[in-house]
Amino acid sequence: MDVTFKQRVNQFWLWFEGVAPRFYAEIEAGNCSDLVDEVGQFMGQTMPELAWAFGPGDGGGHSFTVSGEGVVPKQLLAEYWHSHQSQCEGWTFFPSRQPNHDVDGISLAIDGVGQIDANDMLVQTVVDEEAMVFDIVIWHPLFEQFNHELQVQFSFLLLDEVLGEYGTQGWVGGLEMKPLDEQQIDGKRVHRLKDLPKFIDGVQRYHQWNKLPPPESFTAYAIESEVQGPRGDTIAGVTCVPGLLFELMEEGGRLSEDPMAGTGAELAYVQIDSEAFPADQQPEARYNLEEQIQEALDDANCGRILGGATGTEFNYIDLLLFDGEASRSVVESVLTGVNLSGRYRWSQFA
Incomplete structure (x- = not known):
């Protein structure tokens, strides 16, 4: 069985807790370059699609940064990694490349x-x-x-x-x-x-601009006319991954390249019969359902909502799943609990 991203994150923090004192001493001695091969091998096996770097810490000490390099789904992986950080004396952890203050x-x-x-x-x-x-x-x-x-x-x-x-x-x-x-x-x-x-x-x-970081920013969109292929009935929605979503629709329901390949995470969406929601309240009903799903995913630390859309035939909820089948089970338990059994099906972005 493939190792899920949640499992990979747990592996990382167990590993870093063990090597943190030695790494700190090596960097203090000016030997940071000696760590590149060791860290590169571990990260290549555990988080192969994420960039990493050592740097200065907040208020002294050293830092370790994991970066999605401007790709929002990968940045969401880095944010998930960061949210599970261990306390390592002398270390600061960042989920994105920080500005250089010098x-x-x-x-x-x-x-x-x-x-x-x-x-x-x-x-x-x-x-x-x-x-x-x-x-x-x-x-x-x-x-x-x-x-x-x-x-x-x-x-x-x-x-x-x-x-x-x-x-x-x-x-x-x-x-x-x-x-x-x-x-x-x-x-x-x-x-x-x-x-x-x-x-x-x-x-x-x-x-007085107040902008959220890219992984927390959502874009509203509307589709003027139906297109052929999966999700072609979409009318309007919101998403934090607009580039991926529009590519998905333009390419007949499949991405040309899966940004989650090799990470243990999965981009997926649930397609729900629109008739399952009140005809005049579909966006609100879907949003309420998304809230319930996100709460359940948060409780299990295994996924997050990427957005959702309303269509003439179906409603869609887009998801980033961190823990494979366990994540899917969490989502399905919510759908079953609101009497949607038999009225939804899973699809993948790639």
Whole structure:
């Protein structure tokens, strides 16, 4: 039987509790690089689709970060991992890459080319008040030596350094690379990269924007006309994984690539006969059912709701399951308890 993600998380914390004192001593002695192979082997076997890193801890000590690298379902795995953390003296744990507070020291060394420093990288910002994001033009003189793909890659690496993983994901809208120079710096539209967090914070406070982290953000959507294939009858819904959901519908009910492959977790949805709900209260009835399912999943620490949708024939509840059949049993017990036996069926995203 495959090891579920819940079991993998338990394995991780048992392992880290045992190695934490030794790891701390090795890092204090300047031997962090000696741990890479050991940690990489364990993480590759236990959490192969999640990135990891050592770093500074909050208020001293050291940290261990697990990251979904901007992919929301994987970020939800990292959040689940983090919610089960053990108390290890001297250690802080993070479920996403954190901003580097030593902004003057942020740089990216590129073999055979040179070094990109945050001090030398310029950004031009346009505030999109409706979307509550910043469209950004970014440039560094060394970008002239790279193709567009590498320019994008290096830009996001450095944006993550100054804003953190969630900051980049939540605040950066459009991204464009084109030449900027220091003479354009005005503190309002053009800044040094290191000054971008302060600028964003000021705009956020001015507009009183209150944004949730990406894994907690839900998007409402509506479908204008029916499409062929699974979920083609969908009218409207909400989701925290819009990209995956729209791909699922566009590709005939299957994802081209399963982001949960190898993790022990599962993306699935329950399809419920719409006639099982009052005709004029389907969204409310589905939402109430989602609340009951989430409460049961929380009690068992084995899954979470990703969203739901109303359709002409069916209602849908999207789920991320951490514990395989045990998670499914929890969901089914709720459905049975509200007299939906025989009126639902399971489907997978991939």
